[in-house]
Amino acid sequence: MHLTDLEAPSWLSLLQKCAKKIEHGDELIDQLFPDNKPVMPLEECASIIQVRMQSAGKCLHTEIAKIIRKLKLGKSSEKVKKFVEEFSDLKFITTNYDDLIEKGLLEDKESTSYSIGYPVNRQPKGVQVYHVHGSVKHPKKMVVTADDYFRFINRPDYFSKKIQTLIEENTTIIIGYSLGDINFRAILNNQRSNRIHDINRQNLFFLSRSEVDQNVKDYYDRSYGLRVIDNTEIDVFISNIINKHRYIKDRVAKSRNLLMPVLEGKKKFTDDYLKKSDSFFEIVATLSSNGILISHPDVVKFLKDVLKRKDNFTSENGAWNQYVHLANWLIHLGSIMDIKDTSLEEVYLSAVRTSFGNMSKKQIFGRSWDAFTAWKKGWYSLTYDNRQMIIEFLKDNHISDDGEEVISQ
Numbered sequence: 388m389h390l391t392d393l394e395a396p397s398w399l400s401l402l403q404k405c406a407k408k409i410e411h412g413d414e415l416i417d418q419l420f421p422d423n424k425p426v427m428p429l430e431e432c433a434s435i436i437q438v439r440m441q442s443a444g445k446c447l448h449t450e451i452a453k454i455i456r457k458l459k460l461g462k463s464s465e466k467v468k469k470f471v472e473e474f475s476d477l478k479f480i481t482t483n484y485d486d487l488i489e490k491g492l493l494e495d496k497e498s499t500s501y502s503i504g505y506p507v508n509r510q511p512k513g514v515q516v517y518h519v520h521g522s523v524k525h526p527k528k529m530v531v532t533a534d535d536y537f538r539f540i541n542r543p544d545y546f547s548k549k550i551q552t553l554i555e556e557n558t559t560i561i562i563g564y565s566l567g568d569i570n571f572r573a574i575l576n577n578q579r580s581n582r583i584h585d586i587n588r589q590n591l592f593f594l595s596r597s598e599v600d601q602n603v604k605d606y607y608d609r610s611y612g613l614r615v616i617d618n619t620e621i622d623v624f625i626s627n628i629i630n631k632h633r634y635i636k637d638r639v640a641k642s643r644n645l646l647m648p649v650l651e652g653k654k655k656f657t658d659d660y661l662k663k664s665d666s667f668f669e670i671v672a673t674l675s676s677n678g679i680l681i682s683h684p685d686v687v688k689f690l691k692d693v694l695k696r697k698d699n700f701t702s703e704n705g706a707w708n709q710y711v712h713l714a715n716w717l718i719h720l721g722s723i724m725d726i727k728d729t730s731l732e733e734v735y736l737s738a739v740r741t742s743f744g745n746m747s748k749k750q751i752f753g754r755s756w757d758a759f760t761a762w763k764k765g766w767y768s769l770t771y772d773n774r775q776m777i778i779e780f781l782k783d784n785h786i787s788d789d790g791e792e793v794i795s796q
Contacts, residue, residue: 389563389621390487392461396454398429405450406436409443434532452526455484460491466622468492471514473629478557479516480550482564482571484523488516503539503546504528517553519546519571550574558590561613562621566593572611579612590675596620605771614722642673650679650689661696662709667716671723687730694731698738701745710745710755717742718765721773736780743781743790762793 388395396404403420406412419425419432426432437447460468471477471492479488489498497513502522520539521529530539551574553559566572575591592614593607599617607613616624648654660666670693674681681690697716700709717738720726726735746762747754766774778794786794 390460390464390467390491391458392463394461395458395485399423399425401451401454402429402433402436404454405440405447408445408450409436409439415439428533430531430533430536434534437532446526448526448529448531451529451531452484452523455523458485458487460487463622464491466625470625470629473632475514477514478553479514480553480559481516481518482520484518484521484529486523488514500524501546501549502528503530507545517546517549519550547574551578554578554591558592560592560594560624562594562624566607566611575611575613579610592616594619594621594624601767604767608770609772638669639676642669643677646670646673650685652685656693658696658700661693662700662712664708664712664715667693667697667712668719671720675723681724681731682729684730690731691734694734694738698741701741707755710742711757711761713738714742714746714755714758714761715765718761718768721769721777722765725770725772727772727776732776736777739777739780740784743786743793746789747787748789748792759789759793763796766793766796 388397399420403416406416406419409415415436419427419435433447440447440450475496481488486500489500493514498516499508499511499513500516500518500522501507502518502525503520505525505528519530523529530536550571554574555578566575578591591612593616595615595617596619597617599615604615604617607615649656656666673679674686679686681687694716697709697713700706701713703709717735720731720735726732742758742762745755746758747756748759750756769777774794781790781794
């Protein structure tokens with residue numbers, strides 16, 4: 388929809404367009420979509436339309452392909468195009484049938500398409516595009532009707548395994564997708580279960596242009612390990628990624644060389660480095676991108692030391708910035724992994740107690756209102772389980788009115 392300036396049909400309007408191509412099609416549309424609302428799941432509506440089209444000597448899959456092939460990129464695609472040009476090693480997973488990515492966004496760039504039901508290319512070139520539900524290149528293989536979906540779900544499928552591998556190995560952002568596909572939800576849930584006590588929310592995001600209710604965010608978090616970015620337009624998100632990448636790209640390569648000797652016990656981070664605001668974010672990102680388990684005993688020992696040292700920095704003279712640094716570090720760690728029942732739980736909660744004790748809503752000497760603002764704003768960034776853990780922990784400890792305001796919002 389975004390790439391075509393809203394010219395692309397919705398799934399419902401696509402079926403309506405196809406139904407109009409047969410005799411008494413308008414009557415069928417009124418029966419299946421009264422007041423523009425389907426009387427049954429859309430794939431079942433598609434099955435009914437397919438039967439009527441076959442009786443008229445037409446093929447639903449072919450007619451859908453004819454409509455989809457006419458789609459062209461609109462002006463709204465320019466920002467996405469720029470993004471694709473800047474990041475040449477992108478991979479696309481799509482349930483859409485169109486070839487706008489290959490023929491539009493990539494233009495003259497090399498690409499390799501994978502489509503359900505057809506042989507896998509053994510010598511891929513350029514950007515890889517995975518059409519999970521088929522492509523207009525092969526209309527008969529497209530997943531359209533209820534029967535198509537049943538066959539797709541119930542057979543051993545290369546795409547399910549491949550998609551799970553791609554998500555495990557890459558940072559994945561889900562855009563323009565409602566998580567309505569049960570097969571895809573199963574893949575996400577399986578990945579979530581495999582990484583239950585590790586950095587399982589560092590690489591999987593769900594982008595929504597509108598606001599998402601907190602209950603829904605918690606559901607996505609607990610069921611799929613998805614971090615939701617809401618109230619964000621696609622172009623705004625892409626612009627932010629481009630700008631952030633330019634800022635950090637030169638630091639990424641250095642971070643591994645900095646971290647590995649420390650993990651191996653050969654070196655130790657200096658106080659000056661750990662007193663910087665960004666140091667913890669660099670450390671955690673490096674662990675994740677290099678496939679290092681945060682649950683490994685050596686990593687746990689290392690992170691405990693880092694958090695304890697940061698905690699101690701808040702008791703030094705002139706530690707004003709350290710208060711808000713510690714708050715932001717705890718919020719970030721609590722947003723990307725479930726900490727309860729791990730070796731990090733004790734030191735994490737101790738640091739939370741310190742942070743809550745050093746913050747204030749009012750500008751009181753010796754208390755950080757910036758730390759309060761960070762916790763107030765970032766509270767719902769924490770996973771549901773981590774929020775509950777902190778609430779239970781603080782019940783048994785003295786908590787200020789300001790802390791109560793944070794956890795009860």
